[in-house]
Amino acid sequence: MRLRTVLPLVMLAAAYAVISLLVTNSYYQLMMTLVLVWASFGLAWNLFSGYTGLISFGHAVFFGLGAYFTALGQIYFDLTPWLLIPVAALVGGAAGLLIGALTFRLRSHYFALAMLAYPLAILNVFMWLGYQELTIPMKHKDAVAYMQFTDGRVYTLLAIVMTLAIVILSQAVERSRFGMALIAIKQNEAAAEAAGINTLAWKLRAITLSGAVTGAIGAFYVMVLLVVTPESVFGMLVSAQALTVTMFGGVGTVWGPLIGAAILIPTGQILQAKLGAQFPGIEGVIYGLAIVIVILAAPEGIFWRVRDKMRKRTGGTALAESGAVSIPAAIEPASTSVPRNDGEIILSVRNLSKSFGGLKAVQNVSFDVQRGSILGIIGPNGAGKTTLFNLLNGFQHPDAGEVLLDGRNVFGESPHRLCAAGVGRTFQVMRPFARLSVADNVVIGAYIRAADDAEARAHAADAIARVGLTGAANRIASELTTKELRLMELARALAGAPRLLLLDETLAGLGANEAAEVVTVLRALAKQGITIVIIEHTMHTMVRLVDRFVVLDHGAVLVEDTPQAITRDNRVIEAYLGTKWSAHA
């Protein structure tokens, strides 16, 4: 971690500490601690939900388990919270792992709502066990050894340390392959798998880490209040608190929860203190109105709103700083010396079949691809081209057949393993990571073969150079043209050093000149020894690009031949245009 990024945080923490030391009113002392507790909780939530995009409505389950673990450990075993809080983190982490393993089979909204059920199910169990209200036993003798301080400012200082640690942890995650994997999952889980990311493993790590951090925060919260009830730690409003501070401030950045908590918690508390007694309810109304108004003005949270505004004003210089990657020119392309068409078979497909119910999407497809060659796959819409790709890169499990990659059977392996074995892929529908720079987009594909972040950056820069996007490496993806996006996706696939590239309609939506540019890039890649299998509709371009064609129709191979032969083949014309036309051809 660079000093430059840590320094402002440390200064911010120091400033907060100074202010908190000046506060003598115990009510405000508590408030300053609670701001940090809820900010930390938001950060922990963000660590999982913000980066993976899987919204959890149930983070109170980790918070509550940590809280009750610490309370019960003190009441029944007289253990010190200095020991219990780290163990509470282990409890939260274990709960995260278990819940993740059970619940990750659910997608999007189902996942979010299923998460809601965990804390609520447990809440009632604690009620039934008779733990409606637990008070931490007071220690007058060894107060400090039991984390009990008469001066509320000590709790604030502890909370500052805790929050700072979580911020630094979050930033470390954000900038590592861990964070990149999570962001890739958020954008498109399928594409992430194809880029060699074991999505389930990363999601489990994320929820375990997030659960562990949350468990520790819950444990600390109990020590601040010295009393715990099921509703105050497992309740729906607790889970909602994490969402609220984070979404209000901005999801997917450490600043979001900090900003959100710093604004919302004091606002709520002060309103309650000043107005709640005289007009019960008015504080909630004002608080709710404030949330509604702000979110209508800044639907993605305050941080992103402000940042987008500032970027517009400064004309994009803000991001140049973040992506100031010097491109190492000395890196050699993966394998320059492999000659083309030496007759060696890299991919051999035998009798591959896949049915969806009664529909035979791919039936008995067989073909070979020579190393360093370009194979074109054509066929009318619905011929099974994309399904074939899905079978080859592991998105779908074939029913029968054989797939040999360099002589090794890879039939039915998962996408990230196939990617590691050297199969790269791009998609018909582009899914760039809109807020990331080109370099960051591409680096996600590079982690599969990189030992550390620096190496991944170098591989990414190399891949960007090979598609000719070096000049645009620091621009953010949402500013790119279609052609540049296509090239960027190509670079992302290349960054994983594939031996075999599956390209799904890479030329779609490009003008003739743009298509020609991309074709030049593809030819150069083939010359460097990368084998390419490409799906494309524009015959005009394809005839000049590919070495051989496989024509699919109704899921089966119609013809396999050279471009010259294909264009004269009556069966191909018939499949594309119908029998009437083939008579005239």
Add this chain to the structure above:
Amino acid sequence: MTLPILVENFLQSLMAGLLVGAIYGLMCVGLALIFGVMRVINFAQGDFMMLGMYAAYFLFTAFGVQPLFGNIFGPYVAAFLAAPILFGVGYFVHQFLISRVSGTRTAQLEGEGHYAQLILTLGIALILQNAGQMIFGSMVVSVRTPLSSTAWIIGPLWGDFVEIFVNKARAIAALVSILVIAGLVLIIGGTRLGKALRASADDPIAATYIGVDVNFAHRIAFALGTSITALAGGLLAPNYPFHPFVGLEYVIIMYAGVVLGGLGSIIGAFWGGMTIGIVQQMSALVLPTQLQNSAIFVFFLLIVLLRPQGLFGRVTERT
């Protein structure tokens, strides 16, 4: 405990579950309509229901429904009058708030605007709960009708034993719920409005291309969903005392029911709500009262984890 008593308890709980389940079903249908058409998770749905309960209560006690229709029919008339009021509330809440972070506008927002929708509806829920407390007070109230304390008796079914008590107010509420859902299914299946709603749900952009006003369809779905849940609240009011924060309890039941049924399916949502009602009441046979809600959630998790698309949902994953 002898066998007849066991059987009686079992049937009694089952009956209670069926009756309360039908009303839960209606609540869930309101929510499912909103979610199914708009894909918006609305956390304020329980609070709209609370408004429906209070609207029914005040219509009944203060706006002449009780003297005009009496204690027997009055509560139901009030519930049905509350529905159009909440339709209006839903209509305007969508127009001025929800529509600004949902629908065709938000496709380019991070997470398709879900973050903004969640927090917006949480904000609305806060406002409704607390404004409710300011206006209605925090006292627990209920709509009083003699029906809620009288019952029809089925049986004895087994010699002199096994008599099932069917609470009249609950039975009527359940029957009304089922009729309303049947009517709704006919509207959605057969009318032009229903087609517009289904088209908007299926693919909002394609619906726009064929001339459906998707924003308007969303507004109607939101208002209709709000009013249906409010009606369910009105029907529940004679049997369940309520307060301004009652929405929190029910919004979770509603989501559990909707997810169980398979997100987006109207009929599925009804059966999901019904299932929740039955599990809740039947669990009382074997579990202490405090664990009844835990039973719901554990059952809910089991079903969802075993059948990720819900009981009635279809698998729709596109590459």
